[in-house]
Amino acid sequence: MAARTEPRIIELRHVCKAFAKPSGEPLPVLKDIDIAITRGEILGLLGRSGSGKSTLLRIAGGLIQPTSGEVLYREAPLGGPAEGIAIVFQTFALYPWLTVLENVELGLDALGLPVAEARRRAMASIDLIGLDGFQSAYPRELSGGMRQRVGFARAIVSDPTLLLMDEPFSALDVLTAETLRTDFLDLWIEQKLPTKAVLMVTHNIEEAVLMCDRILVLGSNPGHIAAEIPVSLPQPRNRLDASFHAIVDEIYAILTSRMAEAIGERKQVHGGMGQLLMPVSVNRVGGFAETLAMPPYAGHAELGKIAGPLALEINDLLPIAAALHILEFAELEGGAIKLTAAGHLFAQSGTEERKRLFREHLIRFVPLAAHIRQVLDEREGHRAPRERFEFELEDHLNRNDADSTLRAIIGWGRYAELFSYDDRTRTFGLDLSGQ
C-alpha cells in the first residue's frame, strides 16, 4: 500500500529529545530520528520499553516538543496538537465522569460544531466502531475491550488524517485484543475510516507484522532507528503463513543479535563492570531454561517460536534471554537461543543444585557480583552502602541503567545467597542466615 510517490502526511527530521535529569544534566531519550509516513500507510514502531517509542509518538502528536530537529505535518512545521491528528491511548484515557457519547463528543470540542451536528457525528462514529447501544453507559460499566472501542471512536470522530496509536491493544487480554485488531483492520482495508495514515507503537512483534505496512525497530539508549522492515504481505494476513513467520523471525534476529553484540562489547571494556543487567526473576530464567531443555526444543529454539507458547512478549522474553546469555547458560545466535552444557545442567537440577550453579556462574561471568562480594568480604562489619556501587556503575552507565543493573544484581545475589541487601538502610551485607 505504501507507494513511494504518495504524499507525506508527517515527517520527522533529525529529531532528538533529551529530558533533564534531577541533577540538571540532560538524559538523551531519542537521537537523530528520521521518519516519514506516507498516505495509506500503517507504520509500526517496535521496541522494548525504554526505547523512547512512546516519546516519539507524542512528538509526532505535538504533545512533546523535540529538543532539536523538526516535525512537518502536511509540509508545515508542527507547533503543538493540530487538527487532523488524533491519538488512541494505551490506557484508554477515558473521562470516567462522561458517558460514552460525551467522551466521543470530547474529540469534537475544539472544532466548535453546533450541538446537533456534534451529536450526529459522535453517534455515527459510535455506530461505526460497534458501540451502538452503549452510548449512555459510563466507562466503568464497560469491559476493557469496549473501553478501547470508545478510545477509537473518540479518535476517529474528528475525521483525523493521521491516527497515532500508543500500544492500543497491550492493556487488553489476548482474545479481546485480537478481535479489536481484526475489527480495526477491516475498517481500514474497506476504507471506512477517514484516516489517511496510522503510526502505531507496539512491543508485540506479531501484532506489528499483522498490521503494519512498514516496521521501524527502535534500539535503546538513546532511542534510534535500528532497522526498517517493509511488510508487503497482502491483507488479511495469516499468522500461520511461512512468510509471516519469516518476518517475525527476522525481527527477533535483529533484536537479539543487537543485544548479544552489546553484551559482548560491554564484556570487553572496564573489566566487564559496565555490563547492563535487566532485573528478571531467577524463577522465570529457570522456568524458561527448563522449557527450552525439553522437547520439542531440546535445547535449541527460534525465539519467535518459543515466545508464542509461553505467552511472552519481548519485554519479558529479551531480559530472560539476556540473563541466560550473560550467565553463559545459553547462547544467542541470530534469532535463536541455544542452551550450553552448563545450561542443560541448570535446567535439569533441583533447587539446591540449581542455586549452587547459579552462584558459580554469577561470580564467574558477572564481574559486578564478584566485586560486591569482594568488597563485603574485605570490609570490617561486612556492610557496604548501595550508593558506593551506584557511583561506580555511573562511571559506565547512565543513571537509569545503573539502577536497573543494581536491582537485577540484588535479586540475583539474594537468590544465590552471595550477599544480602537491606532496603530500609540501603546497604549490602553478608547476613545470610536470615536474621
Added chain:
Amino acid sequence: MVEHHAEVLTGGVWQQRVPGWRDLVATLLVLGVVILLGIGARQMVGPFVAEHQQAISLSPAALPSYVLRTVMRMLAALVASLIFTFTYATLAAKSRRAEMVLIPLLDVLQSVPILGYLSFTVVFFVSLFPGNALGPELAAIFAIFTSQAWNMAFSFYQSLRTIPGDLDEASRSFRASPWQRFWRLEVPFAMPGLIWNMMMSMSGGWFFVVAAEAISVGDVQIALPGVGSYVARAIAQRDLAAVGWAIAAMTVAIMIYDQMLFRPMVAWADKFRAEQTAAQIVPRSVVLALFRRSSLAGHVSGPIGEELHRIARAPLVIPWRLPLANSWSPPRRLVDAAWYGLLTAAAAYVGWELAQYARSALAWDDLKVAAGNGLLTFFRVAILIVLASLIWVPIGVAVGLRPKLTERIQPIAQFLAAFPANLLFPVAVFLILRFELSPRIWLTPLMILGTQWYILFNVIAGASAFPTDLREAAASFRVRPWRWWRKVMLPGIFPYYVTGAITASGGAWNASIVSEAVSWGSTRLNASGLGAYIAQMTEAGDYPRIALGIATMSILVIATNRLLWRTLYLLAERRTRLD
C-alpha cells in the same frame, strides 16, 4: 453496525407527561428553598446601628428564623470559598512562580486560628458599610469563610497536580482551550475531593458560626440575629432550657442541610471518581433520586443543563496567552532570580515593619507568657489525642469490621463531627460549676469534644477497607490477639488513623480559643493556655497581643504538622505500599 437510536437521542418518548407525585414534592422543595433564601437575604441588608441592635429573643419560636439566617451565612461563605478555591488553587497549580508564594501562604493561613481573623477584620467590614447590617454580616461571613476556604483550596490544588497523565494528554491532543479544560477535566477530576472537603469545611463552619455571630472585640459589641447569638445570650442569662432548644434546632438544621445539599452532591459526584472500577458502596440520596425521576424537574433543568454544557464547551481562548513554543522568552533562571529577589525584598520589608511594631508594643515578658501558654495548650492537645486514640481506635476497628454496624454507626459519627460542639459547652460548664470541678482539668476535654469523631470515622473507614484476604489469612494462622493488633490491624488502618488524627489535632487547636475560657452568666472559668490568652486579649481589644497569641499558635501548629504529622504520613504511605 449502523443502527439508529432515535428515541434515546430525542430525550425519551416513554417518559410520562402527566405530573406525578415526585413532581409535586420536587416543586415544593425548590419553591421552599427559593423563598427561604429570599427572606434570609433581605434581612441581611437591612439598616444597622451598633447602639440600637435588635435584642436577641430567647423564645424557642424565634429559633427557626435564627437558624435560617445562620444557614444563609454558611451558604454565602461556602460560595465565597468555592470562588476562592477555583481562582487561588488554579493560579497556584498553573504558575510555578505563584506556587512558590501561594502554597506556603496557604499553609500558614490554614494554621491561623479562625477567631484570629475575626478580631482583625470586623472593624474593617463594619466601616465598609456604615449604618448597614451588611458590614457585620460580611465580617461574620468572612470568619466562616476562613474556616472553610483553605482546605478546599488545598484539595483542589492537590487534584490539579495529580491529574492522570493520560487524561491530560487526551485533553491536549483534542486541543481543549484552558476554559474547556478547566470545566471538562480539572473541575470534574477534583470534584470528589472537593465535595469531601466542603463537608469537612461545613463542620468547621458550624463550629465557628456560633462564635462569629456574637462578635465582641474590644468595644465593638455586635450580636447578629442567629443561633450563635441566641446561645451567647442564653449563656449570659444562664438559661439552660434555651441552650437545649438551640441544640435541638441545630440538630434539625444540620440534618436538613445534609439531606438537601450534601447527600445529593455526594451521590451526584460519585460519577467523578477516577477509578474505573465499580464501587462497593454506591452513595445514594433520596432527594437526588426524586429530582432525577421527576419528569417535570427534568424538563425544567434540561435546558439549563444544556446551556451550562454549552458554556463549558465554549472554546473561549484567551488571546494574550503566551505561545507554547519557547521561542523568545527570556532565560528562565534570570526571571526566577528576579522573582526570588522581589520576594526576599518584600519579606524583609514586612519583617522589618513587624519587628518595629512589636518592639514598641510588646515586651520580652509577653513572649515568655505566650510561649508558656502555648506549651500548656500543646500538652493538652497531645494528651487529648492520645486519650481519644486509645478510646476510639479499638471501637472504630470493632465497628469497621462489621459491615452492618458500620452502615449504622458511620453516619452518626459523621453527624457528630459536623455538630458544633461548642453548643454543648454551656452544659459542661454548668456541670463543672455544679460539682465544683477543677476548670484546668475539666475544661480540657471540651477541646476535643467536636473533633474526636474524625478519629472514629476515619478508623471505621480504614477497618472496613481492610482487605478481606489479609484478615482471613490472619484468622487461619490463628494469630494471637496482641500480635493481631500490632502486626495486622494497626498497620492496616494506620494511614486512615493519621488522616483522622491530623484533623482532630488541628480542630483541637482551633477549639482551644473557645474552650479554654468559658463563661456562664457572670461566672468565668479560665483553664489558662494559649486559647484562653487569645480569647482574653480579644475581649480586651489588645491587638498586638492578639497577634502575638495567633502567631505563637500558628508556629506551634505548623511545627507539629511538619515535624510530627508529615513524618507519620510519609511513613504510612511508604509502609502500606506493596511495590
